[in-house]
Amino acid sequence: MHHSVGQVAGFAGVTVRTLHHYDAIGILPPSARTPTGHRRYTDADLDRLQRLLFYRELGFPLDEIATLLDDPDTDPADHLRRQRDLLAARIDRLQKMAAAVRHALEARMTGIDLTPEERFEVFGDKDPDRYADEAARRWGGTDTYAESARRTSRYTKEDWQRIKSETDAWEARYAALVAAGTGPESDAATALAEEHRRHIGAWYFDCPYELHVCFADMYVSDERFRAYYDGMGEGVAEHLRAAIRANAGRHAE
Numbered sequence: 001m002h003h004s005v006g007q008v009a010g011f012a013g014v015t016v017r018t019l020h021h022y023d024a025i026g027i028l029p030p031s032a033r034t035p036t037g038h039r040r041y042t043d044a045d046l047d048r049l050q051r052l053l054f055y056r057e058l059g060f061p062l063d064e065i066a067t068l069l070d071d072p073d074t075d076p077a078d079h080l081r082r083q084r085d086l087l088a089a090r091i092d093r094l095q096k097m098a099a100a101v102r103h104a105l106e107a108r109m110t111g112i113d114l115t116p117e118e119r120f121e122v123f124g125d126k127d128p129d130r131y132a133d134e135a136a137r138r139w140g141g142t143d144t145y146a147e148s149a150r151r152t153s154r155y156t157k158e159d160w161q162r163i164k165s166e167t168d169a170w171e172a173r174y175a176a177l178v179a180a181g182t183g184p185e186s187d188a189a190t191a192l193a194e195e196h197r198r199h200i201g202a203w204y205f206d207c208p209y210e211l212h213v214c215f216a217d218m219y220v221s222d223e224r225f226r227a228y229y230d231g232m233g234e235g236v237a238e239h240l241r242a243a244i245r246a247n248a249g250r251h252a253e
Contacts, residue, residue, distance in 0.1 A: 002032055002041065005039045012053060022049075027052065031045050058087065148205050163203055170199065175233040184243040219237045220241050
């Protein structure tokens with residue numbers, strides 16, 4: 001049985017663009033094409049894609065995945081054991097980084113040099129220093145916290161107004177996207193996820209994709225973050241997590 005590229009994308013939960021990329025680099029060429037050149041995938045191709053996605057989920061780069069799929073002398077168990085050790089080290093590092101950044105985000109307003117009147121004008125009744133003492137006590141020695149504090153300590157009232165304006169505009173657009181039923185893996189949703197990542201990098205600290213994915217998980221697992229994003233609209237937290245993951249996946253390919 002032959003399947004179209006759109007059908008395979010639906011089966012596997014990947015984008016058509018991803019399948020085109022896999023074909024272009026030779027890791028998953030379709031076994032057949034129509035007379036007009038359209039890709040057609042067999043059940044054997046689907047089996048290969050399933051194994052490819054399994055290795056990719058474990059963090060293998062595509063060149064190593066190609067070796068695992070094509071070299072009969074390669075021992076997948078040896079690769080898996082090596083990748084297990086690498087993943088364990090990465091998970092430990094990311095967990096520590098994510099915990100530090102979470103509290104840095106909560107205390108991101110630390111160092112704001114505004115009068116009480118200006119603070120209320122910019123932030124309303126939200127206390128920007130709500131978690132500052134806790135964050136400084138627990139995470140003040142981390143590089144990410146230091147970078148956030150260094151940047152924000154220089155911001156003027158106009159800077160904070162711009163940050164808030166950008167945040168409000170992004171939230172309105174994302175809430176509208178979710179309310180319209182647009183999927184999290186759509187171009188529109190992943191573009192807003194990328195904008196979210198770049199906003200953090202522009203104003204607070206560098207935010208690589210793997211760290212952004214850690215944030216996305218916290219937006220769902222941490223009740224304070226979930227309440228904040230779901231306050232924008234029902235299901236926004238889960239939707240945003242999926243969009244951030246999809247966006248990171250696109251840039252990993």
